[in-house]
Amino acid sequence: MSRLDSFIRRLTAQRDILNSIGALVQDTDGPVLEFGLGNGRTYDHLRELLPNRRIIAFDREVHSYSASTPPPEDMVTGDIRKSGPAFVGIGAALAHADIGTGHDEIDAVTLTWLPQLVAGVLKAGGIAVSGLPLDWPELEPLPLPDGIKDGRYFLYRRK
Template sequence: MSRLDSFINRMTAQRDILNHIKNDLGLPASGDVYEVGIGNGRTYSHLRELFADRRILAFDRSNGAHRTEAPAEDDVVLGEIKDTGQAYVGRNAALVHADIGTGYPDADARTLQWLPQMAAGMLASGAYAVSGLPLDHPDLEELPRLPSVEEGRYFYYRKR
């Protein structure tokens, strides 16, 4: 598969899973949304449309969000997420979306040493994690793959 097709699959998967959570599952009644890896802010923009009633915090090394729809300074957490995210463990977020896979197995393996634990710790019980990397953690129940999402492309979970 070309990298273009792979990129399109990833974007489609993100959108379809987030829409499914909004339209069919529903977020817990309270809790913030965490965008782990804001990048250009495209997914952040979609999260804002879907979850307009929630505070959305964005984590990244730098804020590269498009200026037309960038988060307020107070809603951006800058630095290495492995470190900055620790302060958000136990804050009962309603949704964590993490798009920080690189496609490099060695780099992704390093991320997977801390991301599942951190994502699980950030969430309230009954809240959702959506991720491009698999989040193998006993507190996270993987939810059924949507028909539009290619096997192994994107994952989503409910915290037990």
């Protein structure tokens, strides 16, 4: 499979999983945390799925499209490894983490802290959607929507 095909499948999985959990998250109070704002595509999609919900976005720096940039009070800049722990206990309804790089050695370092952080920011019953696997006892894997191959994108519920 070409890298283009692989990229398209990953983004399709990302969108389909986010769409699949919209109604579930709608019924759960709490903010949404978007780890890895990037250019703001998934931030924009989450705003459509969950209108009026507070979405707090994180990235090293802001380089999103201006129309997909959160207000300053909902934008946290810097390394998530350092900024994220301040949000543990916030009781998020959804955490979406799209901070994988495709480089195994970099992602392995991310995976030393990301699963615990995601579990820590979610309320019980909160949902985690991630481009990297989040192997953590409090995060229960959920079945993926039809047509999404295992391992392409990941979906969990906080116990």
